[in-house]
Amino acid sequence: xxxxxIPQGMRDFGPETVRKRNYIFSIIRNTFELYxxxxxxxxxxxxxxxxxxxxxxxxxxxxxKVLNNGLNDPKNVEKSRIAFDQVLTGKxxxxxxxxxxxxxxxxxxxxxxxxxxxxxxxPFKRYQIQPVWRADRPQKGRYREFYQCxxxxxxxxxxxxxxxxxxxxxxxxxxxxxxxxxxxxxxxxVLKGIIEVCGLEEWEKKVLVIIDKTDKIGIEGVRTEMxxxxxxxxKVHRLIKIxxxxxxxxxxxxxxxxxxxxxxxxMAGLDELEQLILDFxxxxxxxxxxxxxxxxxxxxxxxxxxxxEARAPGQVKIGSIGGGGRYDDLTGLFGVPDIPGVGIxxxxxxxxxxxxxxxxxxxxxxxxxxxxxxxxxKEESRLAFRLMQNLRIAGISCEIYHEEAKFDKQFxxxxxxxxxxxxxxxxxxxxxxxxxxxxxxxREQEVLGTEGFAxxxxxxxxxxx
Amino acid sequence: xxxxxIPQGMRDFGPETVRKRNYIFSIIRNTFELYxxxxxxxxxxxxxxxxxxxxxxxxxxxxxKVLNNGLNDPKNVEKSRIAFDQVLTGKxxxxxxxxxxxxxxxxxxxxxxxxxxxxxxxPFKRYQIQPVWRADRPQKGRYREFYQCxxxxxxxxxxxxxxxxxxxxxxxxxxxxxxxxxxxxxxxxVLKGIIEVCGLEEWEKKVLVIIDKTDKIGIEGVRTEMxxxxxxxxKVHRLIKIxxxxxxxxxxxxxxxxxxxxxxxxMAGLDELEQLILDFxxxxxxxxxxxxxxxxxxxxxxxxxxxxEARAPGQVKIGSIGGGGRYDDLTGLFGVPDIPGVGIxxxxxxxxxxxxxxxxxxxxxxxxxxxxxxxxxKEESRLAFRLMQNLRIAGISCEIYHEEAKFDKQFxxxxxxxxxxxxxxxxxxxxxxxxxxxxxxxREQEVLGTEGFAxxxxxxxxxxx
Numbered sequence: 012x013x014x015x016x017i018p019q020g021m022r023d024f025g026p027e028t029v030r031k032r033n034y035i036f037s038i039i040r041n042t043f044e045l046y047x048x049x050x051x052x053x054x055x056x057x058x059x060x061x062x063x064x065x066x067x068x069x070x071x072x073x074x075x076k077v078l079n080n081g082l083n084d085p086k087n088v089e090k091s092r093i094a095f096d097q098v099l100t101g102k103x104x105x106x107x108x109x110x111x112x113x114x115x116x117x118x119x120x121x122x123x124x125x126x127x128x129x130x131x132x133x134p135f136k137r138y139q140i141q142p143v144w145r146a147d148r149p150q151k152g153r154y155r156e157f158y159q160c161x162x163x164x165x166x167x168x169x170x171x172x173x174x175x176x177x178x179x180x181x182x183x184x185x186x187x188x189x190x191x192x193x194x195x196x197x198x199x200x201v202l203k204g205i206i207e208v209c210g211l212e213e214w215e216k217k218v219l220v221i222i223d224k225t226d227k228i229g230i231e232g233v234r235t236e237m238x239x240x241x242x243x244x245x246k247v248h249r250l251i252k253i254x255x256x257x258x259x260x261x262x263x264x265x266x267x268x269x270x271x272x273x274x275x276x277x278m279a280g281l282d283e284l285e286q287l288i289l290d291f292x293x294x295x296x297x298x299x300x301x302x303x304x305x306x307x308x309x310x311x312x313x314x315x316x317x318x319x320e321a322r323a324p325g326q327v328k329i330g331s332i333g334g335g336g337r338y339d340d341l342t343g344l345f346g347v348p349d350i351p352g353v354g355i356x357x358x359x360x361x362x363x364x365x366x367x368x369x370x371x372x373x374x375x376x377x378x379x380x381x382x383x384x385x386x387x388x389k390e391e392s393r394l395a396f397r398l399m400q401n402l403r404i405a406g407i408s409c410e411i412y413h414e415e416a417k418f419d420k421q422f423x424x425x426x427x428x429x430x431x432x433x434x435x436x437x438x439x440x441x442x443x444x445x446x447x448x449x450x451x452x453x454r455e456q457e458v459l460g461t462e463g464f465a466x467x468x469x470x471x472x473x474x475x476x
Numbered sequence: 477x478x479x480x481x482i483p484q485g486m487r488d489f490g491p492e493t494v495r496k497r498n499y500i501f502s503i504i505r506n507t508f509e510l511y512x513x514x515x516x517x518x519x520x521x522x523x524x525x526x527x528x529x530x531x532x533x534x535x536x537x538x539x540x541k542v543l544n545n546g547l548n549d550p551k552n553v554e555k556s557r558i559a560f561d562q563v564l565t566g567k568x569x570x571x572x573x574x575x576x577x578x579x580x581x582x583x584x585x586x587x588x589x590x591x592x593x594x595x596x597x598x599p600f601k602r603y604q605i606q607p608v609w610r611a612d613r614p615q616k617g618r619y620r621e622f623y624q625c626x627x628x629x630x631x632x633x634x635x636x637x638x639x640x641x642x643x644x645x646x647x648x649x650x651x652x653x654x655x656x657x658x659x660x661x662x663x664x665x666v667l668k669g670i671i672e673v674c675g676l677e678e679w680e681k682k683v684l685v686i687i688d689k690t691d692k693i694g695i696e697g698v699r700t701e702m703x704x705x706x707x708x709x710x711k712v713h714r715l716i717k718i719x720x721x722x723x724x725x726x727x728x729x730x731x732x733x734x735x736x737x738x739x740x741x742x743m744a745g746l747d748e749l750e751q752l753i754l755d756f757x758x759x760x761x762x763x764x765x766x767x768x769x770x771x772x773x774x775x776x777x778x779x780x781x782x783x784x785e786a787r788a789p790g791q792v793k794i795g796s797i798g799g800g801g802r803y804d805d806l807t808g809l810f811g812v813p814d815i816p817g818v819g820i821x822x823x824x825x826x827x828x829x830x831x832x833x834x835x836x837x838x839x840x841x842x843x844x845x846x847x848x849x850x851x852x853x854k855e856e857s858r859l860a861f862r863l864m865q866n867l868r869i870a871g872i873s874c875e876i877y878h879e880e881a882k883f884d885k886q887f888x889x890x891x892x893x894x895x896x897x898x899x900x901x902x903x904x905x906x907x908x909x910x911x912x913x914x915x916x917x918x919r920e921q922e923v924l925g926t927e928g929f930a931x932x933x934x935x936x937x938x939x940x941x
Contacts, residue, residue, distance in 0.1 A: 015587045015810040018521050018575050023588050026514035026602070033515075045868045047845040047875030049491035049893075050498075054621050055520060055577070055607065056483050056540075075521075078541040078573055080611040083566045095560045101548045108543055110483050112520070122480045123488050132892040134878050137491070142520065146545040156519050169878040171861075178865075293858075294865055345480040380512040393758075396636075400643075400759055403510045410512030413599050413634040427597040428514075 020147070020155030027377055032158075034376050035359055035366070036140060038186045039160045043138035045182075046175055048162045051137040053119040055144075056110040059103055063111075065118050065344065067312075073146045075112040075155075076103070112144040116161045117341070117354065124165055125345035133166025133350070152329060152364055161335075163354030165342070170283060173317045174290050176335065176355045180321050181297050183357065188371050191324030192332075194300055197307040198284050198317050199336070201267065204277015205305070208270050209249040214242050218250070225306035226330075230254055253305070260288045260303045283317055313338040319355055323365045332365065333357045379408065381476060382432045382468075383425040386412040391436045394461065398434065398446065401465040407476070425451055432472055450475065485612070485620030492842055497623075499841050500824055500831070501605060503651045504625045508603035510647075511640055513627045516602040518584040520609075521575040524568055528576075530583045530809065532777075538611045540577040540620075541568070577609040581626045582806070582819065589630055590810035598631025598815070617794060617829055626800075628819030630807070635748060638782045639755045641800065641820045645786050646762050648822065653836050656789030657797075660769040663749050663782050664801070666732065667773060669742015673735050674714040679707050683715070690771035691795075695719055718770070725753045725768045748782055778803040784820055788830045797830065798822045844873065846941065847897045847933075848890040851877040856901045859926065863899065863911065866930040872941070890916055897937055915940065 017023060024032065040050075056077060063071055082091040087106075094106035113119050116139045124131065140160045147153055162179065164172045177194060184192040202219060211218050214237075221236045228236065230251060237247045256266050264285050271277040284303060292298035309318045316337030323332050335355030342350045366372050382402060384395040392411065399409045410430070412421045425433055435447040446464055448471050449456035459467040469476075482488060489497065505515075521542060528536055547556040552571075559571035578584050581604045589596065605625045612618055627644065629637045642659060649657040667684060676683050679702075686701045693701065695716060702712045721731050729750050736742040749768060757763035774783045781802030788797050800820030807815045831837050847867060849860040857876065864874045875895070877886045890898055900912040911929055913936050914921035924932040934941075 015526055015590050016523055017587075017591070018519060018523055021519035021521060023519070023592075024515075024517040025592075026516065029515040029517055044844070045871070045873045047873055049844050050489075050494040051491065052489040052494055054483060054486035054488070055609070056486060056621070058481055058483055061480055072545065075545070076543040077577070078543050078563075080537065080540070083564050088564055091564060092560075095557075098543075099548050099553055099556060112542070122482075125480050126482070127488075127490075132889060136875070144520070156521070164878070167878040171857075171876065171878055174861075294861060379509070379514050392636075396639075396759060406510070408510045408512055410601070411636060413629070413632040413636055424597060 018155070020149030020153075022154060022156070026379060030376050030379070031366075031372050032359065032363060034372065035187065035362055036158075036160070039183055039357055039359075040138070040140060042179055042183050042186070043160075043162050046136075046162075046179055048136045048138040051120065051123065051139050052141060053113070053116075053123055053139070055112055055142075057113050057119055057122065059105070059109050059111045061122050061345075062114055062118060063103060066114055070114060071103075074114055075144045075146055076108040077110040077112065078108055079106070079110075082107070113141075114145060115143050116141060116159045116356070117163070118344075120161070120163060121341040122345055124350060125342040125347040128342070128347050128350070131166075134164050134172075135166055136162070136164045138162040152361055154360060158359045160357040160359055161354055162356075163352055165350050165352035167353075168351050170286055170290075170317075172353050173283075173287050173337065174294070176319065176353065177287065177291050177301055178295055180319065180333065180355060181295055181300050184300075184321065185297060187362065187366065189324060189362075189365065189369075191326075192300060193302055193322045195302055195304040195307050195320045195322060196284065196287065196317060197304055198280035199308075199314050200276045200280025200316060201284065201305070202280075202308060204267065204271045204274040204280060205250070205253055207274045207277060209246050209253070211242070211246055211250065214240060218242075219308045220310075222254070222306050223308035223310065225254070260301075261285070263303050263305065264288075280316070287317065309334055309336055313341055315339040317353070321355075321357070323361070324369070327365050327368055329361055329365055331358065332361045377429055378431075380410050380428060380430045381407050381472070382409045382434055383421065383428075383430045384409060384411040384434045385418070385421050385436065386415050387418075387435070387437045388415055388441075391438065391441050394441060395434065395436050398436075398461065398464050402468060405465050405469060407469070407472075422451070431475060434468070448472075483620070485614030485618075487619060487621070491844060495841050495844070496831075496837050497824065497828060499837065500652065500827055501623075501625070504648055504822055504824075505603070505605060507644055507648045507651070508625075508627050511601075511627075511644055513601045513603040516585065516588065516604050517606060518578070518581075518588055518604070520577055520607075522578050522584055522587065524570070524574055524576045526587050526810075527579055527583060528568060531579055535579060536568075539579055540609045540611055541573040542575040542577065543573055544571070544575075547572070578606075579610060580608050581606060581624045581821070582628070583809075585626070585628060586806040587810055589815060590807040590812040593807070593812050593815070596631075599629050599637075600631055601627070601629045603627040617826060619825060623824045625822040625824055626819055627821075628817055630815050630817035632818075633816050635751055635755075635782075637818050638748075638752050638802065639759070641784065641818065642752065642756050642766055643760055645784065645798065645820060646760055646765050649765075649786065650762060652827065652831065654789060654827075654830065654834075656791075657765060658787045659766050660772050660785045660787060661749065661752065661766060661782060662769055662772040663745035664773075664779050665741045665745025665781060666749065666770070667745075669732065669736045669739040669745060670715070670718055670770070672739045672742060674711050674718070676707070676711055676715065679705060683707075684773045685775075687719070687771050688773035688775065690719070725766075726750070728768050728770065729753075745781070752782065774799055774801055778806055780804040781818070786820075786822070788826075789834070792830050792833055794826055794830055796823065797826045842894055843896075845875050845893060845895045846872050846937070847874045847899055848886065848893075848895045849874060849876040849899045850883070850886050850901065851880050852883075852900070852902045853880055853906075856903070856906050859906060860899065860901050863901075863926065863929050867933060870930050870934060872934070872937075887916070896940060899933070913937075 090106045094104035097104040180194045264281050291301050314336040318336030320331050321333035323329050337353040339351050384399045386392045402409050433449045444461045446459045555571045559569035562569040607623050645659045756766050779801040783801030785796050786798035788794050802818040804816050849864045851857045867874050898914045909926045911924045
């Protein structure tokens, strides 16, 4: 039998990793709930037609498609063969594959809202914490199966939603003790305004893609790439001048207001940014964390208003740990128009790597079993088992060593599993109706009576439980 | 745009359903942890070769296989075509599909243990709560995506493990208030003994399959099916006589002991059952819940010792809500022999249906947002937002209505979302620096000062929070 393996780009999560990941999930989940978001879960698979064409050509290619069952059923063989020929020309075909694994949480959410629009009460605030799958080339920090944690409000145009989402970003990242994080904010309308006043409408998409890379290629890189696209030099120059402006949030807004005289959309975008910045400062002590970044564009076509990106503290080279923004008509893709929305996402796998690098996981996050009961003989272990059940009823997680074994072997088991306490019942204890409880880390112990053992044990462990 | 749909046999879980499911998951998870099991998660996909052939022909057919990416890449086209021809003959081929969605949690766990055997400390106790996928024909209570909740111990032959797993079943089902549940237990060795003393070795597999159906077809049905298999009448008669015996757990054991004189394996199986039954009675007040059922066989080939099945209370027609048993050499499939194990599983989707049918979900399981702050004007809502943030800091989940709207509309929103409390700040309250907090269910309210609002509000809500 060949040595078994795990698919490329995918991971097993052992106990310690699951606990650390749950620490992150629970902070995000609790914060979503505090802000009134309700949980939603959608299946791992969607109809292929729900997903195709929603993420650009690249997305279509990176989607994991699920083979239909029963392809070799005699009544299907001919259809299957024709369908496969289609696939070989790069098309998809329902007779070969009619389902795919979900690629993000947003499109399945839009599909859910479109299917249930008549039943939901709007605004509908949902959060969703589930894995998604992409057949990307695996590399450091990029996996083929990873979790997204999304919160969206649909059915509301109010800027209060953007305010709450910005507050959620800062609240979660503060609770994770990620000092120095930043939440970058921009507005697609402001980007439109900039494009307009520079006369770059013709090259809009290309320019947005280039601008979005500013933090990687620098402002001179932006100039070069624009020139490579054969954009007229005076227009490039105008854009570079705008992007060379430096100032705080309100200064940036005022600078652009002076330029935007003719651009109605640009002006509307600035008003929104200003209101968000001011409200945020009123309600959040960490107001410096919210920063206007005019280079922020976010790739996805469906954004139409304010956009967000959360960044790890500067010393960590990992880039974005979350993003989001406002969209006007996501469910329109599924035949239900006029449901505006806004949402954010946390990238848990990257947040995990950052917390690991900065050593920010709490020390007690590893804690699994609290107490190991030693197994030192038949009668001894019967008593141990009985006392153990009392501790379990009291909510304390326990194990009994599975067989009679030498003291040392049982101690090593506790040590490897980081079990902090041991309960030891040997021949002598059995005779005297006593029990030794030992703090394995501090090497301190106490003798307790079997009578009232649970309360005695709880009192002994309390300082370290 | 066509109306969107969800793949057949798969489900969206809206907020209320997620909360009910989480109620079940958290009871199972907490109990697993109390017994010292540690969390493990494996990817949704496994290498196809890891899964193929492990679940019989039927399993191979029902597996969801994932299409390789880049099939139409010019350098792959020829290989893809050949691979597809293989698939059309019912074979699988790595050049078309090298991954599949996991079909259960046991084989991926065995793969994990085999891959990490050198790093794990044994006995290794893990639990795993994740979805699995099967392309079964959807029907009531059977889905194509469903959750399994497994706990296994590997690296130990001790019967203490069986005892703990039986205790976990009764503890979880009692906490779920499923009064009248039963945990059936049998032993593959005892079944071997019965087969031996009836001289049925030649028909062993067929007989086990027939016996396993006794609760559906009755003892006369067993007789008929065995005769249909052309099994000699005297042997059938001997078996039926054994299966007609009725008595309590220990009576059954004694009855079989008298028969099993020659069968070493059968005798060993009876000793194990007896020890489990006696120990269980010592440590569990609900000892009547554990019942020997000699018809229990469990389909999977890998079981070798004690086997379990959990059953819903008799009035619910749903059959098994969990099962498990001991296996001797699961990781042997992956080239790492001699790691014995034992495990159990809970079927959460069925447990959900049972709790729903018996109306056993706690009434507060629905609770999402606790407080809705009314939005009654620009200044009013600014004050409301500020006070709301104080409640959120205190851990109380809140929402503010997203825009200024009529009183009634906001009340209806709270009602539809089952939000129990409202905070109302109108013109008058703004002027007098007061706040109305209202219990929407009881139609009681109180006027609080804005100063010290959070503690006043908490005191008001305490009886119903």
